[in-house]
Amino acid sequence: MIYLNLVNELICALCWGITIRLILIRHLNSETKVARFNTFAFVLMVVNLVVVLPIFAFLLKNLSIQSVSWLSSLVVATIDALSTFNLILFCIFSCCTRLQKCPTTVQDFLVLGAAVKHGQVPPVLATRLDKAINCWKTHQSAKIIVSGGNSTESKRI
Structure with missing residues (x-):
């Protein structure tokens, strides 16, 4: 046992x-x-x-x-x-x-970033961007804001 x-x-x-x-x-x-x-x-x-x-x-x-x-x-x-x-x-x-479907009223879309290595967009970020673009097609007056950036630059600030 x-x-x-x-x-x-x-x-x-x-x-x-x-x-x-x-x-x-x-x-x-x-x-x-x-x-x-x-x-x-x-x-x-x-x-x-x-x-x-x-x-x-x-x-x-x-x-x-x-x-x-x-x-x-x-x-x-x-x-x-x-x-x-x-x-x-x-x-x-x-x-x-x-x-989930896109909301009925939208002012802006915020897409959370993800680490991009060697210039390739990871599937997590690609899925987020695709979802934002699909919702944007319904609400074209909204802006798409993408967050993220170079982590080495943010450490210097």
Whole structure:
């Protein structure tokens, strides 16, 4: 049982480590790569929900409550369940915001910037700009304001 607990915690850590890397470190230059990485992160979370969390439930039920393995299983399972729930809520919120229509009255659009490396616009910024342009087509009297700038210059000010 102790080895099952350690292996399960390792699988949990790998699933979350890779998922966090996929979310935070975006060096993707095409929508197909973004879709592939998002699909991979989704598969890791399904593995987490279908394999890791049920094994934690099994371990918590069958290990002695006074053991260190039970306590570590409880801590990791709690963090894992809360993190997975939060990621699911984030994905739902993200999908809902992408489906939102343009507001009926608009004065200006503010597009938040994102790091542009080697002259290439990252998919996050491209999506924001596309959304602003699509809304601007409906409200052409509005201005589009793009934020951001060179971070080395802003440090000197």
